[in-house]
Amino acid sequence: MRRALRMSYLAAAVGGLGFFAMSVLLLGVWPGRALEHQIHATSPEHPLALSASEQRGRAIYAREGCAYCHTQQIRYLSSDVSRFGAATLAWETIFDYPHLWGTRRIGPDLSREASIRPEDWQFSHLYAPRALVADSVMPAFPWLFDGAPDRPRQEGRDLVAYLETLGRDRALAGPEGEAHARTACNCSDDERRFAFAALNASPAMARRTGEHPRLDASQDLSHGKELYAQYCAACHGLRGEGDGPGSAGLHPRPANLAEHEYTLDRLSASLWNGVAGTAMPGWRDLAPRDLSAIAQVVRGFHAVQPEPSLPSDVLELGARVYADRCAQCHGEKGGGDGSAAGQFSIAPADLRSGRPSMAASLRALRNGVDGTPMAPWNRELSEAELSAVAYFVRGFFQQ
Ligand code: HEC
Numbered sequence: 001m002r003r004a005l006r007m008s009y010l011a012a013a014v015g016g017l018g019f020f021a022m023s024v025l026l027l028g029v030w031p032g033r034a035l036e037h038q039i040h041a042t043s044p045e046h047p048l049a050l051s052a053s054e055q056r057g058r059a060i061y062a063r064e065g066c067a068y069c070h071t072q073q074i075r076y077l078s079s080d081v082s083r084f085g086a087a088t089l090a091w092e093t094i095f096d097y098p099h100l101w102g103t104r105r106i107g108p109d110l111s112r113e114a115s116i117r118p119e120d121w122q123f124s125h126l127y128a129p130r131a132l133v134a135d136s137v138m139p140a141f142p143w144l145f146d147g148a149p150d151r152p153r154q155e156g157r158d159l160v161a162y163l164e165t166l167g168r169d170r171a172l173a174g175p176e177g178e179a180h181a182r183t184a185c186n187c188s189d190d191e192r193r194f195a196f197a198a199l200n201a202s203p204a205m206a207r208r209t210g211e212h213p214r215l216d217a218s219q220d221l222s223h224g225k226e227l228y229a230q231y232c233a234a235c236h237g238l239r240g241e242g243d244g245p246g247s248a249g250l251h252p253r254p255a256n257l258a259e260h261e262y263t264l265d266r267l268s269a270s271l272w273n274g275v276a277g278t279a280m281p282g283w284r285d286l287a288p289r290d291l292s293a294i295a296q297v298v299r300g301f302h303a304v305q306p307e308p309s310l311p312s313d314v315l316e317l318g319a320r321v322y323a324d325r326c327a328q329c330h331g332e333k334g335g336g337d338g339s340a341a342g343q344f345s346i347a348p349a350d351l352r353s354g355r356p357s358m359a360a361s362l363r364a365l366r367n368g369v370d371g372t373p374m375a376p377w378n379r380e381l382s383e384a385e386l387s388a389v390a391y392f393v394r395g396f397f398q399q
């Protein structure tokens with residue numbers, strides 16, 4: 001009896017230690033190995049590591065506390081997937097050590113930030129978020145700049161270079177990478193649905209195409225004005241002149257809406273898809289009736305002026321210059337669909353659905369459109385040719 005009691009200490013010690021060892025194995029080592037295996041099986045062979053600049057940007061992201069407000073993890077929830085895109089796979093964060101997943105979303109998730117916004121938007125936004133997004137609570141980071149949004153210091157460049165890596169590896173893995181991960185993924189049907197949804201749900205990824213809603217002209221103007229003031233005035237200015245507080249650092253500058261006429265269909269396409277390659281975002285979070293109301297405000301900025309009529313020899317000169325110099329980009333009929341149009345990230349203007357005022361047309365020809373492939377023509381064309389073609393292109397517009 002006594003002997004058995006003496007042995008019980010030993011049994012308890014062995015049992016206790018054994019239990020401890022077993023829990024370490026079961027709760028620590030084994031899941032760790034399973035995860036490692038899963039990462040290995042689903043990751044592409046050579047995921048792209050961060051460059052030196054991107055690595056520095058990552059350190060700045062950590063230093064500035066961006067992770068207090070932004071997550072980098074899309075959860076397996078339909079609310080996350082429909083807003084940001086496919087749920088995060090474990091391998092996507094292999095270079096993220098110590099990780100910057102974040103736990104709180106005061107701002108949006110940034111896992112798929114790469115190529116959603118152009119650089120000029122990112123710089124202007126970091127310099128002064130409220131200059132672009134009127135009701136933003138994101139703090140400004142002016143010390144990353146030399147006094148202006150288009151003069152970032154090295155630190156600012158590094159940080160934006162890092163933002164451009166978020167989601168990059170998964171995008172680079174491409175359809176083969178997705179197919180590979182899908183077969184190797186040890187996940188339930190439900191998880192599979194979230195993990196392999198469309199990679200990026202941002203409207204900015206729709207680029208130039210995409211069905212857009214039909215807008216109508218009969219909407220409440222005062223409601224439209226409120227919406228315009230909230231969402232658009234920061235860039236386009238309260239009177240639509242393209243001179244809002246956020247406009248200074250953007251290339252191309254926001255369109256001067258007072259100097260343009262747009263068809264309703266063009267406005268719908270541009271509001272729904274944004275303008276690819278520029279800071280103009282898509283506005284798919286707004287209901288079609290709100291977009292209609294905003295479109296009415298935009299059209300109201302343009303004052304109807306008497307159209308000058310020029311002699312036919314001027315028109316002929318304009319037509320000749322256009323066919324020689326402009327049609328390869330803007331298209332024979334002005335639809336923005338010339339043979340060279342596809343090679344530019346910012347599309348040549350479609351002159352059939354949007355008409356600049358005579359002054360704006362001439363200005364675009366003399367100065368070019370900063371930040372786009374539209375170069376200045378004042379050296380190559382004579383004054384007479386410039387004004388003839390500036391006039392001629394306005395004739396493409398179809399109400
Ligand atoms: C106090 C919270 C807060 C902090 C800190 C913060 N942000 Fe934000 N951020 C926001 C909010 C809110 C938004 C959404 C409104 C807006 O776009 O300004 C946002 C938006 C963004 C966006 C736009 C995402 C998109 O495409 O719509 C980016 C990029 C971003 N932040 C990067 C950063 C970086 C980089 C840092 C650190 C240098 C940072 N944020 C720090 C709150 C924060």
Ligand code: HEC
Nearest residue numbers: 132231232235250252253254255270275278279280283294
């Ligand atoms: C972050 C700044 C920004 C905001 C906010 C913004 N825009 Fe723009 N917008 C731009 C830029 C930049 C362009 C592109 C100019 C160009 O292509 O030369 C543009 C272009 C446009 C155009 C011309 C599109 C075309 O097809 O040529 C319209 C119309 C327009 N914006 C309306 C709006 C309206 C309405 C809102 C609010 C719902 C809005 N924008 C919000 C920056 C902005």
Ligand code: HEC
Nearest residue numbers: 325326329346347348349356361364369372373374377389
């Ligand atoms: C290399 C291609 C290319 C060539 C060549 C070209 N353009 Fe452009 N053009 C563009 C692009 C790109 C834009 C800017 C679109 C934007 O701002 O979103 C533009 C803008 C314009 C605008 C301003 C439109 C507006 O709504 O404000 C006018 C006017 C114009 N071009 C006329 C011409 C004329 C006339 C010629 C020939 C002398 C010409 N372009 C040659 C690409 C080209």
